[in-house]
Amino acid sequence: MRVTTKGQVTIPLKIRKKLKIAPASEVAFIEGEDGRVYIEKVNGGSTGSRFAKLRGAATVKMTTEEIMALTRMDT
Numbered sequence: 803m804r805v806t807t808k809g810q811v812t813i814p815l816k817i818r819k820k821l822k823i824a825p826a827s828e829v830a831f832i833e834g835e836d837g838r839v840y841i842e843k844v845n846g847g848s849t850g851s852r853f854a855k856l857r858g859a860a861t862v863k864m865t866t867e868e869i870m871a872l873t874r875m876d877t
Contacts, residue, residue: 813841
């Protein structure tokens with residue numbers, strides 16, 4: 803396997819399927835006591851964005867002016 807100038811490698815399809823690694827998945831490289839390096843999928847890493855869990859519809863019934871006043875600390 804060849805490493806690019808950016809330090810990137812392609813994880814073989816067989817390994818991606820076995821570890822269920824999809825695009826935007828997070829992985830960790832762990833050095834074992836035997837000196838070997840292991841790849842491990844990080845749970846919850848395939849959301850695509852660290853802000854994904856915060857997405858949704860606003861439920862506050864405020865006008866834009868009221869929201870802006872709160873953010874500006876206007877009273």
